[in-house]
Amino acid sequence: MVSESASLARLSMSLPADLFRQLDTMVAERGLPSRSQLIAELIRHALVEHESLTRPDEMLAGTITLVYRGERGRVRHQLSHTQAHFLKEVISSQHVFLEDDQSLEVLLVQGPAVRLKELCDTLRSIRGVHQLQLVTTTALLPPLYDQDQTGHDDAGHDTVGSEDLVNDRDLRKNRKVAA
Numbered sequence: 001m002v003s004e005s006a007s008l009a010r011l012s013m014s015l016p017a018d019l020f021r022q023l024d025t026m027v028a029e030r031g032l033p034s035r036s037q038l039i040a041e042l043i044r045h046a047l048v049e050h051e052s053l054t055r056p057d058e059m060l061a062g063t064i065t066l067v068y069r070g071e072r073g074r075v076r077h078q079l080s081h082t083q084a085h086f087l088k089e090v091i092s093s094q095h096v097f098l099e100d101d102q103s104l105e106v107l108l109v110q111g112p113a114v115r116l117k118e119l120c121d122t123l124r125s126i127r128g129v130h131q132l133q134l135v136t137t138t139a140l141l142p143p144l145y146d147q148d149q150t151g152h153d154d155a156g157h158d159t160v161g162s163e164d165l166v167n168d169r170d171l172r173k174n175r176k177v178a179a
Contacts, residue, residue, distance in 0.1 A: 048136050056114035062136035064107040064120060068129045075128035079105065086119045110141055
């Protein structure tokens with residue numbers, strides 16, 4: 001087994017004194033064991049953002065967090081319609097009501113970076129959406145369902161025809177988009 005220190009590389013850096021103090025304050029406030037852990041996290045975030053800008057077809061997984069005002073259901077209806085349009089990218093959503101007719105919604109998403117950006121842009125354009133943040137990673141969700149060649153899933157259940165159901169759903173979705 002390779003030791004953890006054998007897979008690490010050292011980095012030496014110089015920072016302005018004020019930035020260094022802010023970094024130490026952040027490490028302490030987060031209760032992290034070292035500056036290295038925080039710097040590695042910040043670099044990972046920057047690399048994923050860079051990846052999404054320079055490789056728009058790169059597959060990413062992540063969350064979109066929204067805060068919006070309810071406005072008699074109009075906003076929720078538009079958000080639902082948008083999520084249906086991005087059905088392949090939106091895996092699930094969680095919604096809670098906040099104070100003052102506001103709502104918090106978190107979407108679990110996965111797809112090409114360019115499609116996730118389009119989804120965010122579309123959601124931002126909905127009047128009533130006050131905050132939106134996309135957080136992504138290049139680590140992907142595992143396949144949610146594996147079907148072997150015999151038409152049975154991993155538990156031995158009969159799955160013949162499930163592909164036809166998916167194709168029917170895609171056809172219905174395409175008809176709605178075309179209409």
